[in-house]
Amino acid sequence: MAIRKRFSPLPxxxxxxxxxxxxxxxxxxxxxxxxxxxxxxxxxxxxxxAVSNPRVVASYxxxxxxxxxxxxxxxxxxxxxxxxLVRYRFPGKGLVDALVDLPFALPTAVAGIALATxxxxxxxxxxLLKPYGIxxxxxxxxxxxxxxxxxxxxxxxxxxxxxxxxxxxxxxxAAGLGASRWQTFVKxxxxxxxxxxxxxxxxxxxxxxxxxxxxxxxxxxxxxxSEITPxxxxxxxxxxxxxxxxxxxxxxxxxxxxLLLIINGLQGWMQNRYSKGA
Amino acid sequence: xxxxxxxxHGSLERYETPSTREPQWIKVLxxxxxxxxxxxxxxxxxxxxxxxxxxxxxxxxxxxxxxHDALAAIRLTLLTAAxxxxxxxxxxxxxxxxxxxxxxxxxxxLITLIDLPFSVSxxxxxxxxxxxxxxxxxxxxxxxxxxxxxxxxxxxIVLATIxxxxxxxxxxxxxxxxxQGSEEEEAAVVLGASGWQVFWHTTLPNIKWGLLYGVILxxxxxxxxxxxxxxxxGHIRGxxxxxxxHVEILYNEYNYAAAFAVASLLALLAIVTLGLKTLVERxxxxxxxxxxxxxxxx
Numbered sequence: 001m002a003i004r005k006r007f008s009p010l011p012x013x014x015x016x017x018x019x020x021x022x023x024x025x026x027x028x029x030x031x032x033x034x035x036x037x038x039x040x041x042x043x044x045x046x047x048x049x050a051v052s053n054p055r056v057v058a059s060y061x062x063x064x065x066x067x068x069x070x071x072x073x074x075x076x077x078x079x080x081x082x083x084x085l086v087r088y089r090f091p092g093k094g095l096v097d098a099l100v101d102l103p104f105a106l107p108t109a110v111a112g113i114a115l116a117t118x119x120x121x122x123x124x125x126x127x128l129l130k131p132y133g134i135x136x137x138x139x140x141x142x143x144x145x146x147x148x149x150x151x152x153x154x155x156x157x158x159x160x161x162x163x164x165x166x167x168x169x170x171x172x173x174a175a176g177l178g179a180s181r182w183q184t185f186v187k188x189x190x191x192x193x194x195x196x197x198x199x200x201x202x203x204x205x206x207x208x209x210x211x212x213x214x215x216x217x218x219x220x221x222x223x224x225x226s227e228i229t230p231x232x233x234x235x236x237x238x239x240x241x242x243x244x245x246x247x248x249x250x251x252x253x254x255x256x257x258x259l260l261l262i263i264n265g266l267q268g269w270m271q272n273r274y275s276k277g278a
Numbered sequence: 279x280x281x282x283x284x285x286x287h288g289s290l291e292r293y294e295t296p297s298t299r300e301p302q303w304i305k306v307l308x309x310x311x312x313x314x315x316x317x318x319x320x321x322x323x324x325x326x327x328x329x330x331x332x333x334x335x336x337x338x339x340x341x342x343x344x345x346h347d348a349l350a351a352i353r354l355t356l357l358t359a360a361x362x363x364x365x366x367x368x369x370x371x372x373x374x375x376x377x378x379x380x381x382x383x384x385x386x387x388l389i390t391l392i393d394l395p396f397s398v399s400x401x402x403x404x405x406x407x408x409x410x411x412x413x414x415x416x417x418x419x420x421x422x423x424x425x426x427x428x429x430x431x432x433x434x435i436v437l438a439t440i441x442x443x444x445x446x447x448x449x450x451x452x453x454x455x456x457x458q459g460s461e462e463e464e465a466a467v468v469l470g471a472s473g474w475q476v477f478w479h480t481t482l483p484n485i486k487w488g489l490l491y492g493v494i495l496x497x498x499x500x501x502x503x504x505x506x507x508x509x510x511x512g513h514i515r516g517x518x519x520x521x522x523x524h525v526e527i528l529y530n531e532y533n534y535a536a537a538f539a540v541a542s543l544l545a546l547l548a549i550v551t552l553g554l555k556t557l558v559e560r561x562x563x564x565x566x567x568x569x570x571x572x573x574x575x576x
Contacts (some may be wrong), residue, residue: 011473017376031406105548107502109522114323171298210399213504230401
């Protein structure tokens, strides 16, 4: 018993912490460490051959590129959503507020087949876009579309409470000092919500890179063109290339952990910033 | 996310002074953009699920849902959630109790580790169990020798589901219980309550809405998980197919009406989840304002 509870009369510290660590190790840490062990065991050359294969590299470009773009789109529209939900009254507002979380609640496979059906060239929206030469489904555009869908709530839900907490007096002061509404927005409101926007961006990006279910139905999955990285892992597994699948997975995992650290850092920044009452 | 509750009930009037208002056309424009985006990205896909499900009428719809494979998929999904959710609920309470009520070194690290499954791609969440229990895996030989099937069988599906839903309850409860402190519990202990009594009579009433919220989200993900389960399932019809996997198979067979019929059940689950979530947020907001009012009164 190296760790002792400090000055707390409450019971159950050893038991609850012990069980927490046991269950965490059993379900998360030991299984995840298998990826590391398998990667180290395969040797550098086999690892490099797996992760630098042109088809895999093309999938990184698509996954990371489309995820960045989707997260950027989500920042813009997420901010608009948060803004109108906090500041304005309009018909259907309750429904909009409740359904913003739909991408969290709707199983990804369901979202995937629904998006593919709507945006296919004979679907209700796809058929409208077709005459203009815009094809959304079964190419990289479809990947982007699905990732925008999946990432939206992250930005809205991190920005919304921060925007709601902004004191009206701050804006009044800015206006009183002669700032136009636009200047107030750029110089007062935007800096205030910036940490939340960045956090939302990073969370949407992290989720998008790993996303599978909502993407594969609409992506078309054409090698070198519209294959995402998680699909490459599945493809390798189906060929019983466990080592190759693990190598690609370890690249994704390292990336995810770095993003997780960045998100943690951003959240720390947010807490400092907002608890001081900016 | 629970912080969003306050918005719905806060007054909008405080933004209505002329110096802090946008021109009317900007307001209309922003609402227009939001509503258009909402319709195209959120409402359309949801409505499309039901439209496609009923395109060939009630008969086809009911036939799709009552087929042997669909019923087996529904049963497996319910079974998986019935195992994964209680296990993660128990873990969530245990973790929140240790983290929120006591001080110990490495606490932040522990919280980060608990969140880990959220930053792992679902596909990798499945892969790790292939590495553990596959033919060449760490434990693969031992289980094969004892004739226990984990991978491409129900236990693998349950394990992968537990992994992806692991943080839900804990991450809802930890901030909630940290914010509430432990004064009430300490008072109860001093008055002679046992550990179990303290939890049951003092802690639980304070956290019940957060707990319910976590369970709802955990359950939605457990029933709807696709990527992780897809990797470990083996896709044996009527045996190791959950509802999302059954949807995929039907869809890839161009049996759209049946695929969307099963999908409509999952969409219904999502709608119920969002409805309950809104309700729980309202209740917990009410509880918060009531306890604030009590504090102010005393």
